Amino acid sequence: MLKRMFRSKRLGDMDEKALKYISSMEWDWWLFKSDIEVDKAHVVMLYQMGYLSREECSSILKAIETIEKDGFDSLPQAEDVHEAIEKKVIELLGEETGGKLHTARSRNDEVATCIRMSTREELVLVMSGLLSLRGTLLDRAEEYLDTIMPGFTHLQHAQPTTLGHHLMAHEESLSRDWDRLFDSVKRVNICPLGSGALSSTGFKLDRELTSKLLGFDSPIENTMDAVSSRDFVLEVVSVLLGLMLNLSRMAEEMILWSTQEFEFVELDDAYTSTSSIMPQKKNPDVAEVMRSRCCSVFGAMTSIAMILKALPLTYNRDLQEINPHLLKALQITRESVDICNAMFRTVKFNVEQLREHVEKGFLCATELADTLVRVEGISFRTAHAIVGMLARKGITKPALEELRDVAQEMGIEVSNITQKDIDDALNPRVAIERRNLGDTSPLKSARKRLKTHGFMLENLENKIKNAR
Template sequence: MSILRRGRFTSPMDEHVMAFTSSMQWDSWLFPHDLDVDRAHVVMLHRMGHISTDDAARILTGLKEIEEQGFDGLPEAEDVHEAVESALVARVGEVGGRMHTARSRNDEVATCLRMAVREEMLAMLHALIELRDVLLSIAAEHRRTIMPGFTHLQHAQPTTLAHHMLAHEQAFSRDCERILDCLSRVNVCPLGSAAFASTSFEIDRELTSKLLGFDAPLENTMDAISSRDFAIEAVGCASMVMLNLSRLCEELVIWSTSEFSLVQLPDAYTSTSSIMPQKKNPDVAEIARAKSGTVVGELMSLMMIVKGLPLSYNRDLQEANPHIMRALKETLFTLKVCTGMLEGAVFNTERMRELSPAGFACATELANTLVRCTGIPFRHAHSIVGALAREGKEHPTPSDIDRIALEVVGKPLSEMGLEPSDVQGALDTFSCVQRHAGTGGPSPESTKGAIQRARGLLEAHERVVREVEERVHTARLMLKEACNTIMGAE
């Protein structure tokens, strides 16, 4: 019978109930973290005098053997935490039961989950940094590549490919900031909270927190074991990443059509048809678009599980873990695949330049030029250019403008300072883009500065990620050294 049931119950759990309540199919995700939590707790118990050096050494040796055997070697159990303890008792005898002194599965689970989420978020940050690096490289290469800009998916104003890629990079930069901010709320330690009311044993929560790479213990023990807002926030961050990825992928799908022909996606990231041999389908971009819905769905499921749960621990929370794991892992996988797809994409710059004036794309600049050269109100200029668009005059002459100006302002604009060269300059797409030289604009000079600033921020984010990883790595080394010291002193 289960080591947890043998005191309170006289019979084992029904096999169907065991299958219904077990989380083992998902718990391989938590297995390495559970072992570290066990080790840190044993080290703390030993230092506080609750277990002897001999017992601590036997337990730590048993945990090392369980780690070497792997998750698949664990016995059947309700969850990985019970399975590890059962395997430990089977190896080292009843002394293995001392490991659970001053601890509950509740704080054990909550601690393992935070460690797993932390690991996934750090991996996600690395993947985001790689994607942003690719976007910035494309932008740097295409500062002078003119392309059509769209609103409502209709031609609006000419821009540059650099400007377009920088827009996506900026969104992913905010994703990094969100994740880094969220990480500060993830990286606090519930261990020592026990079932929810802490423990009457004298323990050192600061020590276990430090050995596991956390910033600090999570203070209120009831909140520590029952809260999952950190996971909801983490999956919320992942959902935002996926929404931003989906928008990028949507554009790549559209741009790769024959009607647009703005990009060729790499063969390794596309498929063909089983019946139409000419097809090159953007499958990766389409699946990524769909997976954004999957991740958002996991977020909704997670929130529905948690809503209305009374304090403190409820078994409902076990059902949250698969949604958290799937959301974070799907996001990481999608980021990596999309980065490779974008890195291998070839942009059709000639086609971009060809389409850039379509739909009277320079109309806004022409209106601006009328204002600058003649001093008329912008609304008058807007009316004049709007009338030219209505007539289909996408390449108007000065006489076309004068004719309509007579109706709108009562005077030809050529008599108010408008020169033919002004009109010609306003209708040239590259000239038009160059004039948009303010902060954040599409001009080559503006995007040069934007790329430099984005690179600086990218490097700053990378430094912060490295610092967090170094703290976690240092903690692992400290934990390993503490364990080795105990095992060596046996």
């Protein structure tokens, strides 16, 4: 049987297996740094409010600093990191002084505050990595701004585009992920500390002070909501899932494009592996794992939602089981962003192969139909039918007479279009220029947006750093 600080006088010792079963120490290392900061802020506030003498405040803060220096692994066996730190403080100072650390506080508001702080720290890391990945994509897009390649719908050749335009599409979707991550911080960065178990405390507290000391925007007003709400966790993980879905799409393209059927890219050796039996193989294992890790984040989100379902107010121990899923989602996403960045920074694009594929699949069919509309004044649906019949007959580079014959077979008179009009319409470069896909304006706009996001993140980091 094991003695627990919170229960021995009320309930007696706890069964060793039962304690191990409910203990969160396996993943509480993640909350250790935040709990240390929460304890420091709480002690300072207690001193300011007159509940601790200067000597008591100094002694407790020194004990906390000793624990911080010794690290998580030095903590005694306990149900969770919060109990372990308090237990250690009491070991160092005695119960008369060390026991005052938990004055006017519950583990309910303490753990809720720690989770928000640790989540905030991880979000900053994810957003920082995402800025770097987006910068890499814009650098590569600028490098291949005019490189022609086929665009796809339904994984079939559709219309000509440029590699730069394609890469900027990924950057723009990731910019919205970044916006969502940053916006979620507003609902993460509110402080539960001072809410007690559920209905605050009879002690007069300065919640604004502890909120400010810990870098929060403000305290959470309703104390019951403060200790029981984990909606911010579900929001964060759902945003992470959206980001991982975009990364999985990018990974899938690298997998497809590196096959012999495409040969659009060659992945750097550092992000591939070979076969144990087939020595010629160069497998995109890193991209494949990234593609599958998206499923793990989806699983985390589903687990969190199911844990939260129908929980009555206020705190329930079920909430403890959310933390490993949250941590897993944050870690997977952060690592995936960093690996994706390195993969795209080093990938080699096969420019000649991209250009060759533009000649396949009648990619300029839409432009030919648009030309018929402009030159002949017919409806687009009629022009679409004419070009569709050309495709059906396998005439992908029609001469003027062939186009007129096909139109005439359909009862349509075509008289104004010239061979030059047809040739221009079938020229991928002309089609791209008419659509301004090689224009540098979108790239400049994207770089400006990236710079703005960089300033926003820097301000957030400074706020958190300066609070300490």
